[in-house]
Each structure stands twice: as C-alpha cells, then as structure tokens.
Amino acid sequence: MGLFSLVVYGVGDMVGSGIYGTVGKAAGSMGNAVWLAFIVSMIAALITGLSYACIASRYPRAAGAAFVTQHAFRFAFLSYLIGLTVTASGLTSMATQTNVFAETLQSILGGPWFVMVLLFLGVMTFINFWGIRESMWTNLLCTAVEVGGLLFIIAIGMRYWGSVNYLETTQATFDDNGRLLDHGLTVPMLLGGAVLTFFSFVGFEDMLNVAEEVKEPRRTMPWGIILALAVVTVLYMSIAVTAVSVVDYREFTREKAPAPLSLIANRAAPWLPARTFDYITMFAVANSMLINYIMGSRLLYGMSRHGLLPATLGRVHPTRRTPHVAILVLLVLIVVLALVGDVSALASATALLLLFSFAVVNAALVVLKLRPGEPPGGFEVPIFVPILGIVVNATLVVGRLLDQNANPLAPYIAGAILFSVATLYFIVRPKEITEESLAAVEQES
DSSP, X not given: OOHHHHHHHHHHHHSSHHHHHHHHHHHHHHGGGHHHHHHHHHXXXXXXXXXXXXXXXXXXXXXXXHHHHHHXXXXXXXXXXXXXXXXXXXXXXXXXXXXXXXXXXXXXXXXXXHHHHHXXXXXXXXXXXXXXHHHHHHHHHHHHHHHHHHHHHHHHHGGGTTSSOTTOOTTOEEOTTSOEEEOOOOHHHHHHHHXXXXXXXTTGGGGGGGGGGSSSHHHHHHHHHHHXXXXXXXXXXXXXXXXXXXXXXXXXXXXXXXXXXXXXXXXXXTTSOTTHHHHHHXXXXXXXXXXXXHHHHHHHHHHHHTTSSXXXXXXXXXXXXXXXXXXXXXXXXXXXXXXXXXXXXXHHHHHHHHHHHHHHHHXXXXXXXXXXXXXXXXXXXXXXXXXXXXXXXXXXXHHHHHOTTSOTHHHXXXXXXXXXXXXXXXXXXXXXXXXXXXXXXXXXX
16 A cells, blocks of 8 residues: 555545444534534544554554553553453444444334344345455445545535534523523533544554555555544534534434434435435445454454464354354344444443553553663654643543533443453463564454
8 A cells, every 4th residue: 555545545444434323413412512522532533643653653563552552561461451442442333333224224114123233234244254355345335435425415515604603512501582691511521522523533543454565654654644534534524514504403313313414415405315315324334334343353363363362263164264253253242232222322432442542552652662772663753742642532531431411321331341351361361462472463363
C-alpha cells in the first residue's frame, strides 16, 4: 500500500455502523449539540492516533497494542488483558452492528427481531467461513456503497444548515413563548455523548495490522493514520450537523423510527425511494461486521497457535482452510451480546473498552520514550501527547460513568468482559507471553 491506499483502507474501516447506527442515538441523547460530542470524541481519537502514529514509525512490524504493552511493561497479565480486551471490543462492535442490521431489516420485512439477528449472523458466518477472497470482495462492494451514502446525505442536507440552535440539548428549558432559556449542556452530558460517538472513530487502531503491507511504513503509516482520521472527522461533523438540521432530534428517539440516515433522506429528498437508505445502512453495517469478524476469528486462531488460548481454537477446516472453530465460538459470543438488544449500551461498552486500552497504550509510549537506549521512530511526538492521551481517555471513561442520563448497562457489559478476560488468563495460564509470541500472533492474524 502507498499513502492513498492506506488512507482509503483506514477510512473504510472507520466509516460504517459507527455513524450509520449511532448518530440517531447520539442526537437523541445530546439534541442539536450532538456535533460537540463528535468534536470531543475526535480530539480523543486524534491524540491517541498521534501516539499510534509514533508507535507505528517505531515498530512498523507487528506493533499491536498487546505487543507494545509487553515491550514497555513486560507484565504478561497486562499484555494478555489488553490483547483480549481489544478482541472483546470487536465483539461488542459486532453485536452493535448486528442489532443495527436487525432493526433495519425488521423495519422492512417485519417479523420477530431475534429472527433478523440470527439471519444476519448466519450470512456473515457463512461468508467468513467460505474464504478470505469472498470476504474481501464483499468488503470492497460494501465500502463503495457506505461512503457514497454518506456523501449523498451531506449533499442533500447542506441547504438546511443553520436552521436550528446548535447548542440546544435534550435538557434545554424554554419560556412560555418557546424561546430558549438554557441550552442544558453539562460536562457529564458532553462526556457521555463523546463516549457514544467515539464508537464512530473505532478502526484507526486497526491500521497497524497492515503495517507490513505498507511502502516505507515508518514514514507512510503516521501520515496515513492522521489523514484517515481527518477525512472521517469532516464526514462525521457534516453528518451530525445535517442530521439535526433536517430532522428534529426528538424524532430519532421515537419508537420504531426509521434508521437515522433513512429518516434524513426521507425528509431532504422525498423523491428518493423510501427504503433506499435502509438498504445502504445494511451494506454499511454488514461491511463493519465482516471486517471485525474476519480479524477477530484470525486473532483467536493466532493466539491459540501460540499457546495463549485453548488449542481447539487453532483448528482449520480441511476444505475451506478457514479457522472454523474460532468462527463458531465468536458466533456464540456475538449472539449472547446481541440479545442484550440495546445499541447505545453496546456502543458505549465498546468505547469504554477501547478507551481503557488506549490509555494503557499511551502509558506504554511514555515508558518507551523515557527508557534509555530505546531507538526513536521516523515520526516522534512530544511526551506530553501520550500523557494527554492518558488524561483524555481516562476523563472520558470517568465522565461516562458519572453521566446519569447515559445507558446504565454499558459499564456493566464492559466490566463483565474485563472480568471474563482476567478469569480466562488464570484458567489457561499461558506460559509464553513474550514480545516474540505476540509479534507472531499479529503477523499470522
């Protein structure tokens, strides 16, 4: 990959169910001020993105979160916890995407919601099991559709910009004449909204997984991460402003409301066939789901091959040559999480897990910068950047936990996953958690 290909890969990885599935939930939580939540989450992502860019220029091969954590702290339990926490965040992402798809399909076909969940997961599992070539062709098609859908929404909605008060929140107060007295924006509300919208930026960290496929990675990787984040930020900010300009934010929380972007398209382009954006949303969600499913199953396979997980997960199907046991295990876990049934709770749980991981990775970069003799990379950032990354990510976690208006299930889901990962470590008791074993897992995945 050159720089352009890397940026396209990063944008395609980030764009998807994050914005298609959560912009309505975020608008329903934040009101017209939803764009502020995207700004805060973008800053959090960009700061950590700069740290990841520095790490990528130092360790362009197998520079995964678990690898860097082990290299910095040399504490096997923490490295294991970070490695599987990142995998677990992928699980909650996939459960979120499954719910978004099922809700959209149910609005089209009707019928029981759980049947839609099982139907979608069955198709995704079949594609993942059938082979990587078929999966990549599916990914290419879905990426083209989802990015085109966002650009179309921005194009048809720009004429509505400036039509509302962009500081009005769901807690705003008005006088008897309907004039705004207090926008109702509070710091806990803003941080809670930022955690929810942060899910839309998930994916930039995955760019490290293709470092070995990049030309001149020490120079190209940092710019690729930064430019991909910049492109996605412009898209998301435009979508957020368009959403609340075209549709009253209260309508996004209405029971059985259409998918968020479908609702916008119905208002801004009534000439468009009513279900067009329902179908585009399903393409976008399927794309993100499939990417996470492929990477998650290969990561479990790789960790099993190196003794970090039970050996059964390392089995490969004799005909299709895919890790079918890992795929089926993930399927069971996704079904359990998906049946929680709350998109905002699952999205927030994903964000909380990643914020925790990002704080640890930033701390690892601080340690490596202070370690004598540690060679610098081709893209260095001042030490205050990873320190600020720790503070920002920790603040977002604390703010989300203190936000009384946010969904109460998310911290419990995230906590249960962390507890399960820690328990698994003491059950499996892997003996060979080294930088070399983690690097080999990243390479095989």
